Amino acid sequence: MGKKITDKVTWVGKIDWELKQFHGNEYSTTKGSSYNSYLIRDKKTVLIDTVWQPYDKEFVKRLKEEIDLKEIDYIIANHSEIDHSGALPELMREIPGTPIYCTANGAKILKGHYHEDWNFVTVKTGDTLDIGESTLTFVEAPMLHWPDSMLTYMSGDNILFSNDAFGQHYATESLYNDMVDPCELNAEALKYYANILTPFSRFVTKKIKEVLDFNLPLNLICTSHGVIWKNNPTQIIEKYLEWADNYQENQITIIYDTMWNATRKMAEAIATGIVMKDPTVTVKLMNSSKEDKNDILTEVFKSKGILIGSPTVNNGYLHSIAGLLEMMKGLKFKKKYAGAFGSYGWSGEAVKLIGEELQKAGFELVKDNHRSLWVPDDTEIEVLKEYGSNIAEQFQYRVEKNNN
Known part of the structure; x- marks a missing residue:
């Protein structure tokens, strides 16, 4: 079963305790990881991202236990990398006509991965999707860390679905940042930034400042890997701004x-x-x-x-x-x-x-x-x-x- 985050939002992802290597063998994940997918139930029902391909059948099976798949009105693909989109082919066999909202680059990459011409709806920064009491606002985030990357903000619950930004390869059943070892969490968040996002630091700074200029209230940052930032969620934004600014300590x-x-x-x-x-x-x-x-x-x-x-x-x-x-x-x-x-x-x-x-x-x-x-x-x-x-x-x- 999924885990309720708010009255409208349920976590329906996969925690991968066994994962020890990522991006092939390029990134060590000694603390495991998670593939966070979210189901929003408003007047419309929305699925945000899926899970890694090896867990596609398990994901669809568990999603069926949570909801009748035909009730899903929209799918949001914040990022097309296979650890996020890997269950899409299995899911789309069940609900083939469901619109998939993504960036233009996202549609190209998803077609390149799966060779399927699904019902893509491409969006740009500032585009919105009315789902009832809440509105989803899309923010393109190219090179954080792929050309197709996108953030989705949900009004009402004030949630930023940040995809790879602010995440960590860190397995936990607890879901939230205030329920895990803060030292472990900081170490994994720093490792994630250092090894994945460092080349894109100038884009990190620019995009964060752009999002902050929207002056949106923020209750939760729902990442695609690791914890959900619930307690003082802006702390990880402050860390990213610090890490993006040619970070260094007094260390050799x-x-x-x-x-x-x-x-x-x-x-x-x-x-x-x-x-x-x-x-x-x-x-x-x-x-x-x-x-x-x-x-x-x-x-x-x-x-x-x-x-x-x-x-x-x-x-x-x-x-x-x-x-x-x-x-x-x-x-x-x-x-x-x-x-x-x-x-x-x-x-x-x-x-x-x-x-x-x-x-x-x-x-x-x-x-x-x-x-x-x-x-x-x-x-x-x-x-x-x-x-x-x-x-x-x-x-x-x-x-x-x-x-x-």
């Missing part, structure tokens, strides 16, 4: 991979030097071949600066470092600083190549990257500590310069 993250622990010893010595110079800075060391890649990228998002280290192998760097550098390029981090380091035996190209890739990814590179020949001895360890101290000073200088 050292990312490395290592073959025989020489580069690991370098990383540890550099970390010691950073803290010696600035005890207030948070330093995190992460082995890219052992740590979750999305957790690493979340720490990069939080950091004012990063250091990346790898030994030289076959005139290059290790593949776990290569994958992270490629992901960083796509995420387009802004106003962050970086350096490179690594051990070598004879050719030693890795440090230079890492530095070049960091610059391509948009990081401002410090001048003195560092290489250590073979395994660092006690003398080299002291040199590395001094290098760490210099890095702390350089990163802080750049932050202060940028802020003035």
